[in-house]
Amino acid sequence: xxxxxxxxxxxxxTYRVRSLRPHTSHRVTEVTERPGxxxxxxxxVLAALGHEVTVTGFAGGPxxxxxxxxxxxxxxxxxxxxxxxxxxxxxxxVVDERTGDTTQLNxxxxxxxxxxxxxxxxxxxxxxxxxxxxxxxxxLPPGVPVGAYAGxxxxxxxxxxxxxxDTSGEPLRRxxxxxxxxxxxNADELAELTGSHEPLRATQDARRRGAGAVVASLxxxxxxxxxxxxxxxxxxxxxxxGNPTGAGDAAVAGLxxxxxxxxxxxxxxxxxxxxxxxxxxxxxxxxxxxxxxxxLLTTISVTTEASAA
Amino acid sequence: xxxxxxxxxxxxxTYRVRSLRPHTSHRVTEVTERPGxxxxxxxxVLAALGHEVTVTGFAGGPxxxxxxxxxxxxxxxxxxxxxxxxxxxxxxxVVDERTGDTTQLNxxxxxxxxxxxxxxxxxxxxxxxxxxxxxxxxxLPPGVPVGAYAGxxxxxxxxxxxxxxDTSGEPLRRxxxxxxxxxxxNADELAELTGSHEPLRATQDARRRGAGAVVASLxxxxxxxxxxxxxxxxxxxxxxxGNPTGAGDAAVAGLxxxxxxxxxxxxxxxxxxxxxxxxxxxxxxxxxxxxxxxxLLTTISVTTEASAA
Numbered sequence: 001x002x003x004x005x006x007x008x009x010x011x012x013x014t015y016r017v018r019s020l021r022p023h024t025s026h027r028v029t030e031v032t033e034r035p036g037x038x039x040x041x042x043x044x045v046l047a048a049l050g051h052e053v054t055v056t057g058f059a060g061g062p063x064x065x066x067x068x069x070x071x072x073x074x075x076x077x078x079x080x081x082x083x084x085x086x087x088x089x090x091x092x093x094v095v096d097e098r099t100g101d102t103t104q105l106n107x108x109x110x111x112x113x114x115x116x117x118x119x120x121x122x123x124x125x126x127x128x129x130x131x132x133x134x135x136x137x138x139x140l141p142p143g144v145p146v147g148a149y150a151g152x153x154x155x156x157x158x159x160x161x162x163x164x165x166d167t168s169g170e171p172l173r174r175x176x177x178x179x180x181x182x183x184x185x186n187a188d189e190l191a192e193l194t195g196s197h198e199p200l201r202a203t204q205d206a207r208r209r210g211a212g213a214v215v216a217s218l219x220x221x222x223x224x225x226x227x228x229x230x231x232x233x234x235x236x237x238x239x240x241x242g243n244p245t246g247a248g249d250a251a252v253a254g255l256x257x258x259x260x261x262x263x264x265x266x267x268x269x270x271x272x273x274x275x276x277x278x279x280x281x282x283x284x285x286x287x288x289x290x291x292x293x294x295x296l297l298t299t300i301s302v303t304t305e306a307s308a309a
Numbered sequence: 310x311x312x313x314x315x316x317x318x319x320x321x322x323t324y325r326v327r328s329l330r331p332h333t334s335h336r337v338t339e340v341t342e343r344p345g346x347x348x349x350x351x352x353x354v355l356a357a358l359g360h361e362v363t364v365t366g367f368a369g370g371p372x373x374x375x376x377x378x379x380x381x382x383x384x385x386x387x388x389x390x391x392x393x394x395x396x397x398x399x400x401x402x403v404v405d406e407r408t409g410d411t412t413q414l415n416x417x418x419x420x421x422x423x424x425x426x427x428x429x430x431x432x433x434x435x436x437x438x439x440x441x442x443x444x445x446x447x448x449l450p451p452g453v454p455v456g457a458y459a460g461x462x463x464x465x466x467x468x469x470x471x472x473x474x475d476t477s478g479e480p481l482r483r484x485x486x487x488x489x490x491x492x493x494x495n496a497d498e499l500a501e502l503t504g505s506h507e508p509l510r511a512t513q514d515a516r517r518r519g520a521g522a523v524v525a526s527l528x529x530x531x532x533x534x535x536x537x538x539x540x541x542x543x544x545x546x547x548x549x550x551g552n553p554t555g556a557g558d559a560a561v562a563g564l565x566x567x568x569x570x571x572x573x574x575x576x577x578x579x580x581x582x583x584x585x586x587x588x589x590x591x592x593x594x595x596x597x598x599x600x601x602x603x604x605l606l607t608t609i610s611v612t613t614e615a616s617a618a
Binding site for chain 1: 324326330331334372374375403405408410414415416417
């Protein structure tokens with residue numbers, strides 16, 4: 001099984017309104033709810049690809065109950081979220097039916113108590129022996145130490161389980177130093193980590209900081225990977241139009257899926273780039289269309305990349 | 310005890326954001342939640358005034374559970390909400406910290422099944438013998454027949470319990486014809502009911518349609534009442550500044566409180582107008598400051614009003 005960790009799970013709520021006008025009152029015409037947080041999104045894509053996947057992290061309060069109930073409906077997915085006294089956050093995406101634009105409102109995460117953080121670390125150690133790979137995804141809720149991912153990376157490495165880290169800011173900086181097998185920053189996260197806005201240079205620099213491989217997700221430009229086996233760029237056939245929300249999570253799922261299928265790096269990048277592009281074209285943020293994905297698999301171009309000197 | 314009916318209860322959520330900008334992402338800096346719906350708000354004010362109050366209506370789903378948990382914390386208030394399979398709606402008020410303005414997002418109500426509507430009517434009949442007055446408040450959720458309030462008014466009258474109706478549109482039109490003791494429309498509701506934008510004429514007309522007494526809430530202009538005992542206008546001492554949300558519900562609570570205290574109409578209007586004004590000045594929508602209320606009680610002017618011919 002593949003293990004995904006989401007310390008800051010969320011109940012993702014989408015509201016459709018006819019037209020969002022600040023300082024007025026709106027009838028919401030449609031409400032949809034879904035378990036969320038980056039690792040949960042990764043797990044959903046992995047399950048759709050046919051992998052056995054276990055979700056851990058934290059869940060609490062009314063939104064946490066809804067998240068856990070939602071996870072039970074996904075075939076192939078096992079819920080191993082650890083209970084907390086605080087309430088799982090909600091995120092609200094308000095979709096303007098007139099323009100198609102989305103306005104996002106994100107609640108702060110729950111405060112995690114020291115005993116809850118300890119309980120999670122024990123649960124994580126117990127899950128690792130059954131995992132073929134682990135993904136550590138997203139932001140840290142209040143109360144979880146900023147070096148949390150560094151510790152979780154070290155525990156995974158000690159257990160011999162390949163570990164992918166997808167976070168940002170200081171938790172990423174500290175986590176990279178603990179030598180995760182893969183990190184998947186986007187352009188902003190990469191620039192924040194390295195100080196460089198030149199993608200290839202920054203990707204190489206991120207690897208020097210401790211990551212075994214760095215896969216940078218560059219939006220419409222696809223993926224740029226610097227790995228122990230070489231450097232590649234994976235590019236979709238043409239500009240993909242749609243909603244980029246969740247494309248990064250789909251790419252992470254593709255990397256893990258191909259890693260546990262023992263594919264070489266170019267094939268991993270093809271799978272990750274095709275899933276990311278299929279997620280962008282999906283009408284529902286974070287979902288992907290399987291037929292689009294299969295078509296894209298044959299059209300992703302993977303080229304070797306010279307070093308940035 | 311005073312009974313309040315809220316068929317379309319809500320979980321009222323308030324988000325504070327630094328500045329609301331459509332089509333961008335926002336961190337919510339503060340989340341507050343409270344049981345809501347007009348009859349629930351009326352009950353909260355009645356309980357704060359020292360009355361025993363029972364809340365009925367519908368509750369279901371995760372938000373319904375939070376509403377019911379919230380009601381247990383209000384001293385003097387008894388929760389008699391009837392369970393439904395659908396989910397109680399949420400309302401989200403997004404407060405822009407920069408401007409102080411509020412943007413409102415209201416979910417649609419849950420679909421109420423015929424068996425659930427029947428169960429409610431039985432519960433209502435069982436509660437009426439213990440009630441000194443009943444308030445029927447707010448909109449109807451989908452599935453509840455548009456003549457619902459007319460039936461509930463008749464049942465209350467048959468039980469000899471004074472009944473106040475505070476709703477709008479077709480449910481108000483039909484409810485008025487069933488001869489409630491009091492209705493409390495605002496200016497828009499009154500104009501929709503009668504076709505007249507002239508408050509005194511419209512208030513008199515509303516009474517001719519079947520209401521025993523009509524108390525029109527006219528915002529900063531205070532209350533205008535046409536009753537079997539006479540016509541009065543209750544006016545606050547000067548323009549009250551603040552948030553008018555919940556002022557109408559506070560006025561309803563004042564009318565019921567004074568009715569069950571057997572006060573004459575001018576004193577009922579003083580109490581209702583003072584509570585409404587105290588609600589406007591409160592920093593929290595729907596709450597009221599008790600000291601402000603007591604000060605205002607002595608400064609509300611109640612004057613008799615000539616007929617509109």
